[in-house]
Amino acid sequence: MTTDRQGSLNASRPAAPAASGDSAFFWAGADRGELLAQSCADCGRLRHPPRPMCPHCHGTGCRVVALSGRGTVYSWIVAAHPAPHGFDAPPVVVLVELEEGVRIVSNIEGVPPERMCHGLPVMVAFVPAGEGRQVPVFRPRSEEGCAP
Amino acid sequence: MSLSRNPDRQAAVVGIGQTEFSKASGRSELQLAAECIRSAMADAGIAPAEIDGMVTFSLDNNDEIGLGRCLGIENLNFSSRVPNGGLGSVGTLAHAAAVIESGLCEVVVIWRAMNERSQYRFGQPMVNQAIAPGGGTGFMEWCAPFGAQTPASWIALGAQRYMSTYGVDNEDFGRIAVSQRQYAATNPAAWFHGKPMRLADHQQSRWVAPPVLRLLDCCQESDGGVALVLTRLSRARHLRQPPVRVLAATQSMPFDTEVATNFYHGDLARMVEGEATARRLYALTGLGPQHMQAAMLYDAFTPLVMMQLEAFGFCGPGEGRDFVRDGHLGPGGRLPVNTHGGLLSEAYIHGVNSMAEGVRQVRGSAANPVPGVEHVLLSSCFAGAILGRDQN
Numbered sequence: 001m002t003t004d005r006q007g008s009l010n011a012s013r014p015a016a017p018a019a020s021g022d023s024a025f026f027w028a029g030a031d032r033g034e035l036l037a038q039s040c041a042d043c044g045r046l047r048h049p050p051r052p053m054c055p056h057c058h059g060t061g062c063r064v065v066a067l068s069g070r071g072t073v074y075s076w077i078v079a080a081h082p083a084p085h086g087f088d089a090p091p092v093v094v095l096v097e098l099e100e101g102v103r104i105v106s107n108i109e110g111v112p113p114e115r116m117c118h119g120l121p122v123m124v125a126f127v128p129a130g131e132g133r134q135v136p137v138f139r140p141r142s143e144e145g146c147a148p
Numbered sequence: 149m150s151l152s153r154n155p156d157r158q159a160a161v162v163g164i165g166q167t168e169f170s171k172a173s174g175r176s177e178l179q180l181a182a183e184c185i186r187s188a189m190a191d192a193g194i195a196p197a198e199i200d201g202m203v204t205f206s207l208d209n210n211d212e213i214g215l216g217r218c219l220g221i222e223n224l225n226f227s228s229r230v231p232n233g234g235l236g237s238v239g240t241l242a243h244a245a246a247v248i249e250s251g252l253c254e255v256v257v258i259w260r261a262m263n264e265r266s267q268y269r270f271g272q273p274m275v276n277q278a279i280a281p282g283g284g285t286g287f288m289e290w291c292a293p294f295g296a297q298t299p300a301s302w303i304a305l306g307a308q309r310y311m312s313t314y315g316v317d318n319e320d321f322g323r324i325a326v327s328q329r330q331y332a333a334t335n336p337a338a339w340f341h342g343k344p345m346r347l348a349d350h351q352q353s354r355w356v357a358p359p360v361l362r363l364l365d366c367c368q369e370s371d372g373g374v375a376l377v378l379t380r381l382s383r384a385r386h387l388r389q390p391p392v393r394v395l396a397a398t399q400s401m402p403f404d405t406e407v408a409t410n411f412y413h414g415d416l417a418r419m420v421e422g423e424a425t426a427r428r429l430y431a432l433t434g435l436g437p438q439h440m441q442a443a444m445l446y447d448a449f450t451p452l453v454m455m456q457l458e459a460f461g462f463c464g465p466g467e468g469r470d471f472v473r474d475g476h477l478g479p480g481g482r483l484p485v486n487t488h489g490g491l492l493s494e495a496y497i498h499g500v501n502s503m504a505e506g507v508r509q510v511r512g513s514a515a516n517p518v519p520g521v522e523h524v525l526l527s528s529c530f531a532g533a534i535l536g537r538d539q540n
Binding site for chain 2: 013014015016017020023048049055074075076077078079080081082083084085086087090091093095103104105106107113117118129135137
C-alpha cells in the first residue's frame, strides 16, 4: 500500500486490463520502473499508444526505447463521480505531454486540483497496482504547482 | 454519398418511430427495438415484411435475425453496424443512403433500442469489460488504471484543454444545458417535459469531473428505442409523409483520433473529427453553415456541443462560448440546437432520437417547430448528415 501526499490509499487501483500483444511491453516496463515507447526501426519515429506498424513509413519493425519520464501537463480533471474502482479518494487524471513528443494518460500525485494548470512540469514515478503490477504516475518537478 | 440527380438514386427518410422514454421500460431490449421499428414502418406506410436492409451501430444488443423474426422480414439483403457507439450514430444514414443509392436495398431501417438504465448502467465505471475495437466506449487499457473509467471522465479530460485554451468555464457549458431543457419542457416525449431549469440549478448540481462537468452537463441513462426508415425518393413521393431527403451523409475518422478517449491528435482544443465531417458534408452539397436552419448536435456531454459549433463553422475557434451566451441555440435563436431537448433532456437513445428530431423539423412536425426549415444538420462528431426538404 502506498499513500500519496493527500493521504489517499491507492494500492488497489486496477492494473491495465487486457494488455494486447502490441502493448504488453509497456506494462512489463512499468513493472520494472521503466517508461517505454515504440520507436520505428526504419524511420525512428516514436509512437504511442503502441501499434504494430509505423503510420509514417509503414515499417513493422520497432525498437522499444526508454523515455526520459519528463513532461508537462497537457490537460487534467478530477475523476470525482461516480467513484472510480480502486481509489479511496478522487484521483487527478492528467494527460501528460512527454518531452519526446508523445502523450499518455496518467495521474498526478502531490498537487491539489486548485494548483493544477497546463504546462506544469512533471516527472514519472511508479506505484503499485492490482495483481502485483505497477503503473506510471507523475509528480511535479518543483514543489509549488501553479499559482491558484 | 454522392448527389445523384435521379430520384431513383436518392435516399429519403420516410418514417420515424419511437417508444416512450423511461428509466424502466419493463420489457426486453428486443421488444423495444421491434416496437420502434413497427412504429416507423406504420408512419411510412410500408409493410415491415418489405424491409431489406438494417443498419445500427456498435453497443446495440439486438440482432438482425431476432428482429427479422419479430417483424416478419421476408429477406434481408444487407446489414451493417457503424463503429464508434453514439459518436458514430449519424453514420447509419451514410450506410442506409449508400445501399439505397446503389440499388442494393429498397427499404432500410436504422434503429437503436436499449434498457441502459434499468438493465445496466451505461455511465458507471468500467474496468474489466472487454471492449471490442470500435466499440465506442474508449480504450480502457490506457485509462482504467488511472481512474478514468467513465465516458464522462474521458470526454472531460479532452475538453479541459479546450476550456483552458479559450477561457471557458463550467457555467458557459451550463447555458447549453439550460437552453436544451427549455425545449424539453415543451416536448411531451421528453423525460424532462414540464421541468425547465435555471443556470443556478445547473451550478448546484454535483461535480462529476471538475473543472469540466457537473451532473447536468451529462446526458441521461434511458430506456427506449427509436427507428428511422428510408427508401428511394421516387417512391417516397408517393408515401404517407413528406419525404426528408438525405442530401449528404458521411463518417469521419481523422488520423490519430479515438472515440471518447480522444487524446492523441495534434490539438485537443479543436474537434478535428467534427471539422472533417463538416468539410465533407459542405463539399458534397455546396451548402455551408449559413444554410442550416437548425442543428442536432451530439450532446452526450455539453462541451461536445460547443466544440461542434466551432467545427461546423457556426462560429470561429474559441467563439463558441459567446455564441451560446448570446442565446443563438434557444428558441428564436440564429441556430436552434437540439430542439427536442437532446440527449441531455429528452432521452439518451445514443443520438438516434436526435436524428428523428431532425426529420420532424424538416417535416414541420416537431413539438418545438423552427419556422422555414430547408436544411437541418445532424452531427454525431464522427459522422454527420444534412437533411433537406423535398423541393418537388
